[in-house]
Amino acid sequence: MRPTRVVADLKIVARSYLRNPVALFFSLIFPIILIALFGAIFSTAGTGAVPLAVENFDHNSPTSVAFLAALNNTSLVQITFVDYPASSFAADLGSNGYGAGLIIPAGFQSDYLNHTPVNLTLFANPTDAAVAGQAQGVVTGIANGFNLQAACGSASCAPVIQVPAPLNIGSQVYTYIDYLIPGLIGFSILTSPMFSMVDIASSYRKEGIFRALSLTPLTKSEWLVSRIIWYVALTFVTAGIMIGAGVGLFHAHVEITAGLIPFLVIGPFLFVSLGMLAGSVAKTPESAALIGNIITFPMMFLSGTFFAVSAFPSYLQPVAKVLPLYYVIDGMDQVMLFSNTARALFDVAVITVIAAVIFALAVRFFQWRDTQ
Amino acid sequence: MPTAIEVQGLSKRYGSLTAVDHIDFSVAAGTVYAFLGPNGAGKTTTTEILEGLRKRSDGTVRVLGLDPWTEGYKLHLRVGVIPQDFRFFEKITPKEGIEYYGSLFGVKPDPASLLEQVDLSDKADSRFDTLSGGQKQKLGLALALTNNPEICFLDEPTTGLDPQARRSIWEVIRRLKREGRTVFLTTHYLEEAELLADQVGIIHHGRIIAAGTPEEIIQSHGRPERLVFQAPPALADYVRRTLGMAAESQDGRVIVPLVTNHDAVRVLATVDASGIPWDGFVTQQDTLEDVFVRLVGPMDDGALKTEVPT
Numbered sequence: 001m002r003p004t005r006v007v008a009d010l011k012i013v014a015r016s017y018l019r020n021p022v023a024l025f026f027s028l029i030f031p032i033i034l035i036a037l038f039g040a041i042f043s044t045a046g047t048g049a050v051p052l053a054v055e056n057f058d059h060n061s062p063t064s065v066a067f068l069a070a071l072n073n074t075s076l077v078q079i080t081f082v083d084y085p086a087s088s089f090a091a092d093l094g095s096n097g098y099g100a101g102l103i104i105p106a107g108f109q110s111d112y113l114n115h116t117p118v119n120l121t122l123f124a125n126p127t128d129a130a131v132a133g134q135a136q137g138v139v140t141g142i143a144n145g146f147n148l149q150a151a152c153g154s155a156s157c158a159p160v161i162q163v164p165a166p167l168n169i170g171s172q173v174y175t176y177i178d179y180l181i182p183g184l185i186g187f188s189i190l191t192s193p194m195f196s197m198v199d200i201a202s203s204y205r206k207e208g209i210f211r212a213l214s215l216t217p218l219t220k221s222e223w224l225v226s227r228i229i230w231y232v233a234l235t236f237v238t239a240g241i242m243i244g245a246g247v248g249l250f251h252a253h254v255e256i257t258a259g260l261i262p263f264l265v266i267g268p269f270l271f272v273s274l275g276m277l278a279g280s281v282a283k284t285p286e287s288a289a290l291i292g293n294i295i296t297f298p299m300m301f302l303s304g305t306f307f308a309v310s311a312f313p314s315y316l317q318p319v320a321k322v323l324p325l326y327y328v329i330d331g332m333d334q335v336m337l338f339s340n341t342a343r344a345l346f347d348v349a350v351i352t353v354i355a356a357v358i359f360a361l362a363v364r365f366f367q368w369r370d371t372q
Numbered sequence: 373m374p375t376a377i378e379v380q381g382l383s384k385r386y387g388s389l390t391a392v393d394h395i396d397f398s399v400a401a402g403t404v405y406a407f408l409g410p411n412g413a414g415k416t417t418t419t420e421i422l423e424g425l426r427k428r429s430d431g432t433v434r435v436l437g438l439d440p441w442t443e444g445y446k447l448h449l450r451v452g453v454i455p456q457d458f459r460f461f462e463k464i465t466p467k468e469g470i471e472y473y474g475s476l477f478g479v480k481p482d483p484a485s486l487l488e489q490v491d492l493s494d495k496a497d498s499r500f501d502t503l504s505g506g507q508k509q510k511l512g513l514a515l516a517l518t519n520n521p522e523i524c525f526l527d528e529p530t531t532g533l534d535p536q537a538r539r540s541i542w543e544v545i546r547r548l549k550r551e552g553r554t555v556f557l558t559t560h561y562l563e564e565a566e567l568l569a570d571q572v573g574i575i576h577h578g579r580i581i582a583a584g585t586p587e588e589i590i591q592s593h594g595r596p597e598r599l600v601f602q603a604p605p606a607l608a609d610y611v612r613r614t615l616g617m618a619a620e621s622q623d624g625r626v627i628v629p630l631v632t633n634h635d636a637v638r639v640l641a642t643v644d645a646s647g648i649p650w651d652g653f654v655t656q657q658d659t660l661e662d663v664f665v666r667l668v669g670p671m672d673d674g675a676l677k678t679e680v681p682t
Contacts, residue, residue, distance in 0.1 A: 207459040214425065215453045
């Protein structure tokens, strides 16, 4: 492996790419379109009603039911009744994706009727100020209305129903856009090298470009490594664009740490090699495209790109776990969302082994010259 | 003169098909060798075996003393190749291509001078996909010269080119020879071989059916020189009767084969004395192309192209 040859080849790859408007569109503009499109379709931000998880410990007393009905009538919250243990209420809200929650305590009706001050417990995701503010505003507003009706008779009388500042929802709450960012970065780590390498592997062979290169000192590994370096660089740019678009357009909350680097390096390494392997075992450009699609499409949808694998039907989940992209996306989820280093390291180990094997196979099967 | 290419008993089989059948030839260093043959004769297979692009089935091949298949890596540092129908990265310019090859070979080429040599200076900064067929071939040639090769393999370098482009490639080939390089040329254009080659080998059905200098091949496989008159058939009868020579009449022409130089004088005197009207005459000699057609048979697949500019 001679670095000067890799660098020389890398220049050719970069120039070819940067002079190709279609390639540029797919690496620079397409990621923004994907984020904008999926973000707009699935993100709840900006829709009128805030999902509010409610647990009523006053056992459907008429006052509590009336209070919730009044909340519901505002159309500013969308109430879902939940049944979590009080001790883990905050954490359960988080893990079930609620941005706001409300507990009506036992004895709510009797306290209200007896003019004894009673606290409602409100929970909100501190990182989503819009949702938190809306939930708090609505609940406080309805509480004020009830307090006036309680007619304590004196202006100095303390309000009966009190709504203290919301408690933080235990674990962090993730919105769809937060999950979407690692998923779509994974999507581009997969598709961008796969489609182009499958095409290059077969068309360069057909056009005799590999034969011409075989007559120079450039080796197959050097050629492949320069492609890998290029796609790693491209992946960093694309990931940057996607994170920027997700945060800028939809206020996504993702952690950007050095832990992301292994996935942005090994991911493209794996899929450049896999694309080359797929293109090399095919006899014609048409069959190469077919093999490429057979490998790419299941991974594109079943690896947690657009939807979390945990949301899949149980019979599909084992399928996801044999797809290499699953480990790339899961690893990025661990790094960007859950700060789960141990599981991220496991994912890195899995994709490193797969990438090394696929690279070796690609170098073995991809032929500069006819072996006949 | 040292030998640049040495081929002995070379065979190549694809399954039951024998594409190249025990051929022998050698090419002296510093000469131009033209390898001719109709399509499917084994020409490209042989060339690719010499270049190290294809594995032989049998025989010995030495190019610059190296086995092209097992020692291809060493060989490629010392040879230049334009594959047939040369293709390159579409968005890359000739200048960048030469710099790229320079880095791969670890040499510092002068792109301007190489492009000048192949008459492509005006396209130095145009992308490959905007070049014409001839310009692409010229870039192929420039790239093949980047590593200052001892042998250049040119596989049909002028096929499909316009006369102007073809002539500039001929000039390059002549200069390569002047510079002491060996040129292994395959071509469909027989006049091209006749103009450029020191030695010619004609391959047909995988076997070499004629070899030598163009003159030797014409000498040994061609017909004798002949006098051709624009004249009625009666003149042919007259010459046959009077001189006992094998005169023939064909399409308003009378053709008289000559065996010695003296025959020409006798025929002219006889024709002049015959009193039969005739309209001028020419002498005709077989070209390499005539010999090729006689040896290989007329081409009906368009493989043989003879429209070579003069």
